[in-house]
Amino acid sequence: MDLKTLRAVVDCLIPPDDFAGAYEAGVCDYLARLFQNDLVEQSDFFSAGIEAIDAEARLRFNGPFAALTPAQQTLTLQAIESGDVASAWVIPPQRFFDMLVNTTAEGYYSDPQQGGNRGSVSWIMTGFEERAES
């Protein structure tokens, strides 16, 4: 999987602010584990989608997704979300994007034992917990 692109994508979906963004919270680790286990049969599909995001970025803004400005990144993902893609996709963009958004949120908001939500960051942010799980 193209980790540089993936890192930029998940941080565009759940950006850092006062609380960690998706990458710092371990979402890429969550996704790696998920696509090696529960969703192993869909890992090629997912990797193809991440590569297609990068291709979409290059076609739209002449650069790799990871090097775009936050506004350009957001525009790229919005286009994919609405199915309005400029490049040739070998997989259905909206079905991929739905899986991407859901699994990123799962990594960020579910229990830290799954590899994401490091330091219970989302639970502290939301108020679900007052402190990190021991």
Next chain:
Amino acid sequence: MNDYDAIIVGSGAAGGIVACVMAEAGHRVLLLERGSALSFNDVGRDHLRNQRLSIYGHNAGPEITGNPRVFVDPHGSSRVVSPHELDYHNNAACVGGGTRVYGAQAWRFHPDDFRMATKYGVPNGSSLSDWPITYETLEPFYERAEWELGAAGDGSAISNQIPRKRNYPMPAVAPSPQTAALVKGAAQLGWVTTPVPLLINTEEYQGRAACVQCKYCVGFACPSDAKNGTQNTVIPRALATGNCELKTNTIVERIDVDERGSINGVSYLIDASGTSQRYTARSRVVIVSAGAIESARLLLNSRSSFHPHGLGNEYDMVGRNLQGHLYQRAYGLSPTKVFNGVGPGVTIATTQFNHDNAGIIGGGMLADDFIKPPIDFWYDSLPPDLPRWGVANKQFLRDNFTRVMHVRGPVQDIPKAEGRVTVDSDVRDKWGIPVARLSGTTHPATVAAAEFMRERGEEWLRASGCERVWSAQPGLILSGRQHQAGTCRMGKDPKTSVTDEWGRAHAHNNLFVVDGSLHVTNGGFNPVLTIMALAFRSADHIARILR
């Protein structure tokens, strides 16, 4: 020669109670459970693999592989589904069944829930019908379930709607931060409210501790064992008599008949690592308590030359009228924090709209909700106009997770005969047994009631101080899931029902169904206390006739 007086298939809400009553009456009982006895650690706290949110798996069975079902959507296309998918309509498969991991709301049905056809007439295309028994008949057994399992509530709150002779054994759950606002909102609207009755210890009861107010009731096991299921109440009592043998990881393949076609026991498999061995056991009666989907499947799979369509199925009634609940829900943004991290979270309900709503058949109860893990909240509770990602989504969670007020509740299903369980002719489970095939929907009158309840939910939240309110439109679906019911309905006429009022199959004197399958209709309430009350009543009867 019989090995047992009674064989009970399934150790859930009903089977555990039947085992206890019969064993304490001195009968020799074999209790068969397809799942395992699960410890607190076995159930765990996986936020993505539990009975409330089962995206990648379950924490209380059955296993994801080897236990398929077939689901037929409303357009008629069918697909094989796994236990963690919504269309599987799973209920937990373990000792205690669903009660091991349920939220434990302990509602009695409303007296009118037992006479729906008389009260409303039968809408075109529906199989709406009255129960063969009344609320008054079941009332003493509701009381027994509340006291023997252990329920907490306020017996005076709605006793004019749902009469009772005796209070709950424990006081109602303490209010949460949203409770006062919801009580005040309901009062302004002129609506009745009641604390939500729970099968959860609000104080020490029967030697087990009080609730420790964690955030994990629905979908998980209780850390202080204060949540009362059959696995920690009646099943231990049954085993303590020495008359009840519990076999776990045991899959009943079929109910057996003798050379004259009379029922004489079951054939079953023990699911051990590597091999599965087949066994038989003989008994005077067989009691099927496997839940509305698996009970129907077992009867339909028990074909013989004497009973070519399965047992109890002389009139093609087994598996029909599958129902559960459409769960209507609404959300509102409260000006103040409504989350303080103290469970269970559910505290207050209105039963104002269970009946007598103009132009609506039935209705339902609305209550605030159990504490929801953040990923559940993300999937379930966000406003439809909120972007699903980006800074706006994150900041909504940050600012509002503790401020979103929820009300939700089960809407009474109006059943259709076409909503049903059959057995699939091709797909088999890992033991080679034909699997359940689920098809059809409930009647459109259910959707009209759900839409009415959606509006009431929004109205309640606005009256309770929420400015921004949202909800989801209900649709026509097959409901079932943890509230599954109706597939072996009881009744007086053998042509339109499967069992008599005791759960005895019309054409057999020693075959009983005792679980949610018996429910003619499923009320506008969580059904478990009704399943339990019926189990006490049937078990008394069966113990008596075996004497």
